[in-house]
Amino acid sequence: MAQHEWEAVIGLEVHCQLSTKTKIFSGANTAYGAEPNTQADAVTLGLPGVLPVLNGAALEMAIKFGLSVDAQIARRCVFARKHYFYPDLPKGYQISQYELPIVEHGVLDIEVNGATKRIGITRAHMEEDAGKSLHENFVGETGIDLNRAGTPLIEIVSEPDIRSSDEAVAYLKKLHQIVVYLGICDGNMQEGSFRCDANVSVRRKGTEKFGTRTETKNINSFRYVHAAIDFEIERQIEVIEGGGKIIQETRLYNPGTGETRSMRVKEDANDYRYFPDPDLLPVIVTDDEIERIRATLPELPEAKRDRFVAQYGLPVYDAGVLTGEGPLADYYETVVKDSGADPKLCANWIITDLLGGLNKAGHGIQDSVITAPMMAGLMKRMADNTLSGKLAKEVFEAMSDGEGDADAIIDRKGLRQITDDGAILAVIQQVMDANPGQLAQYREGKDKLFGFFVGQVMKASQGKANPDAVNRLLKTALAGE
Amino acid sequence: MHTSSLKKLSEGLRTRQFSSRELTQHFLARIDTLDPQINSFITVTAERALSQADAADRRIAEGTATALTGIPIAQKDLFCTEGVRTSCASRMLDRFIAPYDATVVKKLHAEAGMVMLGKCNMDEFAMGSSNETSWYGPVKNPWDLNRVPGGSSGGSVAAVAAGLAPVATATDTGGSIRQPAALTNLTGIKPTYGRVSRFGMIAFASSLDQGGVVARSAEDAAYVLQAMSGFDPLDSTSADRPVDDLLAGLQHPISGLKIGLPAEFFGDGMAVGVRAVIDAAIKTLESLGARCVPVQLPNAPLSVPAYYVVAPAEASSNLSRYDGVRFGHRAEGVKNLEELYKKSRGEGFGAEVQRRIMMGTYVLSHGYYDAYYLQAQKVRRLISRDFKQAFEQVDLILAPTTTDVAFRFGEKTDDPVAMYLNDVYTIAANLAGIPAMSLPAGFVDGLPVGLQLMGNYFSEARLLGVAHQYQQATAWHTQMPKGFN
Structure with missing residues (x-):
């Protein structure tokens, strides 16, 4: 039998670190990369007698996310304790949300091969991150770094609406774009700010019943998600076609081999003994608060793209590229506004020349030596015919090399176009x-x-x-x- | 000096009849001589006490003192005290030096200027009603050294009853202030849940735990509770409302008050002698102008079973952090992580603590949660509703604190259920979160009997007022145990 007779059913759980300055239940700093355990205060360490106090900024960020995916915001949500023993979990339980999460019933529209598909978001709940266990550099021992413990997360759980690795990646990219746009997550996947667990099962096309699923944990790049899901789909089909059965289990993806392997089977799973955390009162969110937060929402990528098409007469492709990241969109709008030049000309220069160079160097728009006002200066000199396209390129190169803004370079190099x-x-x-x-x-x-x-x-x-x-x-x- | 009221001690300090250093030395000397008989302290902090006393003397001289500045106090050993062992009477925390002060400790010492004599013995992790579960050995009742002082705040009450400290902090999860206060002839108050900060108070059962005070009179208790109470942004369950003037409340007359007598608290379980003492106390209150009427608390009999689901459930969770990894007891010579957990916890926790962790883990387990924990929470709501309805009819509720006087060591250790039933009269107030107190009401065969008063939420001033007026008319609370007076 062949793969085309099968259909994959995929649901994703995304752990998204919220970019608050302090931890979700204490005043300890959340910055990444500090010396181990220097950002672990008494609450982070779970010392006897300490108590959690909810960081209001984390709550607000979770609400922002909910609003951006058209979800319901719970007027009353509850923190619960999830119990398991592990050295990087200081209290022996993680404070999470269980029965009453802050966000439920959202949607996200993705585009795959030109078609739009709606993916349901079951819920998003707030929780604290665990610390890190370090096995390298310790022979026969494990190092514990609790700097990350207590960092606020939202866990975003999708409906099992995803049918392929392409859809999964499109969903993740869209989600990633939104949380970064909202400014609630730095989106840094390598540092673990945005990580994904993939629940995958397969069934014969046309059947309704879901197959037994496996959960592949902590995949930290889009490419790995793609590969891990593809591997898992193929593996499961092979097992079933070979007369075997899929075991419900947790698996780990190995980027080295491109394979997933079993980590623990369901029977070994913890009984988490969830119950409402008696140290934290239920969180009450009023309509007024929700409206106040809604008013602070930035324009989201899709809306911005549509506006760019309408307002600047850009092709959808260009608008999509320019609105891919908030800072890039802002950059573009500054250039158009300050230069008064043709918006399409500005788009061409930014997409081809500027981004082309930045991408090659692995940099983002934030790293660009040529600031938006500098780029606007260049566009202005093209618009007023001071520069030909060829001269403009020369000025652009000089700006890239840090030789100053366009007018200074034109004067110094005598690059003014002869039009007389x-x-x-x-x-x-x-x-x-x-x-x-x-x-x-x-x-x-x-x-x-x-x-x-x-x-x-x-x-x-x-x-x-x-x-x-x-x-x-x-x-x-x-x-x- | 050890028989004086806090008010007298405060006056003595202010008028330079004695210094805080002299006062502190007096109590330290008594601890030195008398505590070996009763084992009420786990740690005596003599040096720190004297330096705090000197600081208090300076404050008094500068005129920046509060009413409590310079007065010694003993802390139950579950309030974290920076730089001092905070053991919870457990082997698990035998070597735990707290790196920070509990809010209560900050308020009483840094703010009010009281002097800490030391840390009091208790049942391990506040789990027990007899102080027999302490890793540091049982506390003895100064009224009869063969009997228990009650628990879990057994060290706090024994120290105050024996005159080793003028007053002590305590905590109450199911009766741990009131029951030992009753068994040692003290006045002990558990305020409304949320009135005293739990930050730095090592948790047993978070939704029930409440800090309070044990003292030799309602007036003494009012002074200290006033200083301990108040909103704490570090405790999310802390009540954000102003603290009533408890000292002014002491002067309110009893006359005209309606006091409810719940039939559910006057059943067969009560010893005959205790019944007679309580009846006499009711008569006294009536003679002071109170009107006593029957009141219904129909769900109160479900308190004990509901409590023994909720409290162990929360305890099993709260005590998960003692895993031998970051602090506390760590077993030696273990082969792997699982063994580290099992041996550290197996060695660090005593039998009663382990029993409650097992019970709590069980009731929270998958498939049992609904039947036990959710059901207990429902009962809890019913009990709260009973009180709410009762307080629509009466100002206060009166009941015995315990079924009987102090029992002998070992009498109930083999029967956990008999031990748990000790708290049958006190648990309902914790489940509802209302304030409640015990005050001396008489003796049976030379052993003290406590009278319990329960009030509506945040009615501490009224409770203490009634107790104070009662104590103006009676002398039970002035009795001291022989050998310690």
Whole structure:
């Protein structure tokens, strides 16, 4: 039997670290990369007697997320304790949400191969992150770093609406884009700010009943998610077609081999003994608070893209690229506004020249040496014909090398375009005088030599002559009329 | 000095009849001589006490003292005290030096200027009604050294009853202030849940635990409770409302008050002698102008079973952090992580604590949660509703604190259920979160009997007022045990 007779059913759980300054239940710093255990205060350590106090900023961020996926925001939500013993879980339980999460019933529209598909978001709940167990550098021992413990997370759980690894990645990318846009997550997947568990099962096409699923944990890149899901789908089909049964289990993805392997089977799973945390009162959210938070929501990627198409007359593709990240969209809008140049011209320069270079260097728009006002300065000089496209490229390169803004470079290098007909005609006369043979041949009908004369004129003007004017004036002059 | 009221001690300090250092030395000397008989302290912090006393003397001289500045107090050993062992009377925390102060400790010492004599013995992790579960050995009742002082705040009450400390902090999860206060002739109050911060108070059962005070009179208790109470942003369950003037409340007359007598608390379980003492106390209150009427608390008999689901459930969770990894007892010579957990916890916790962790883990387990925990929470709501309805009819509720006087060591240790039934009269107030107190009401065969008063939420001032007026008319609370007076 072949793969096309099977259908995958995929649900994703995304752990998204909220970018609050302090932890979800204490005043300890959340910044990444500090010396181990320097950001573990008494509450983080779970010392005897300490109590959690909810960080209001984390709650607000969770609500922002809920609003951005059209979800219901619970007017009353409850923190619960999830129990298991592990050295990087200081209290022996994780404070999470169980029966009454802050966010429920949201949706996310994704685009795959030109078609739009709606993926349900079952819920998103707030919880605290665990610390890290470090097995490297310790022989026969485990190091515990509790800096990450207590960092606020939202766990976003999708409906099992996803049918392929492509859809899964499209969903994740969209989700990633939204949380970064909202400013509630830095989106750094390598540092674990945005990580994914994939629940995968397969069933024969046309059947309704779900197959037994496996959960592959902690996949921290889009590429790995794609590979892990593909591997898991193929593995499950092989097992079933080979007469075997899928065991409900937790699996780990190994990026080295591209395979998943069993971590623990369901029978070994913890009984988490959830119950409402008696140290925290139920969280009450009023309509007023929700409306106040709604008013602070930024324009989201889709809405922004549509506006870019309408307002700037951009092709959907360009608008999509430019609205891919909030800071890039802001950059573009600053350039258009400050330069007064053609929005499409600005889009071309930003997408092709600027992003092209940044991507090659692995940088983001934030890292660009050419700031938005500098880019606007360049566009302005193209719009007012000070620069030809060719000169603009030269100025752009100089700006990239940190030589200052466009006007300074133009002045210093004397790159101002020559647009004055008289000045250009003088150069043309000079060129004709210097090349009598070619002139004669041209006038005898060797039209191809026109390009030669253009080149000579541009060369003689050190590339500064306006190419349109050169073309126009040269035609008349060569004809000798 | 050890028989004086806090008010007298405060006056003595202010008028320089004695210094805080002299007062502190007096109590330290008594601890030195007398505590070996009763084992009420786990740690005596003599050096720190004297330096706090000197600081208090300076404050008094500078005129920045509060009414409590310079007065010694003993802390139950589950309030975290920076730089001092905070053991919870458990081997698990035998070497735990708290790196921070509980809010109560901050309020009483840094703010009010009281002097900490030391840390009092208790039942391990506050689990027990006899103080027999302490890793540091049982506390003896100063009224009869062959009997228990009650628990879990057994060390706190024994120290105050024996005059080793003028007053002590205590905590009450199911009766741990009131029951031992009753068995040692003290006045003990458990305020409304949320009135005293739980930050730094090592948790037993978070939704029931409440800090309070044991003292030799309602007036003494009022002084200290006033200083301990108040909203704490570090405790999410803390009540964000102003604290009533408890001292002013002491002056309110009893006359005209309606006191409810719930039939459910006057059943067969009560010893005959106790019944006679309570009846006499009711008569006294009536003679002071109170009107006593029957009141119904129909779900109160379900208190004990509901409590023994909720409290162990929360305890099993709260005590998960003692795993031998970051602090507390860590077993030696273990082969792997699982063995580290099992041996550290097996060695660090005593039998009663282990029993409650087992019970709590069981009732929270998958498939049992609905039948036990959810059901107990429902009962809890019913009990709260009973009180709410009762307080629509009466101002206060009166009941015995315990079924009987202090029992002998070992009498109930083999029968956990008999031990648990000790709290039959006190648990309902914890489940509802209402304030309740015990005050001395008389003696049976030379052993003290406590009278319990329960009030509506945040009615501490009224409770203490009634107790104070009663104590103005009676002398039971002034009795001291022989050998310690």
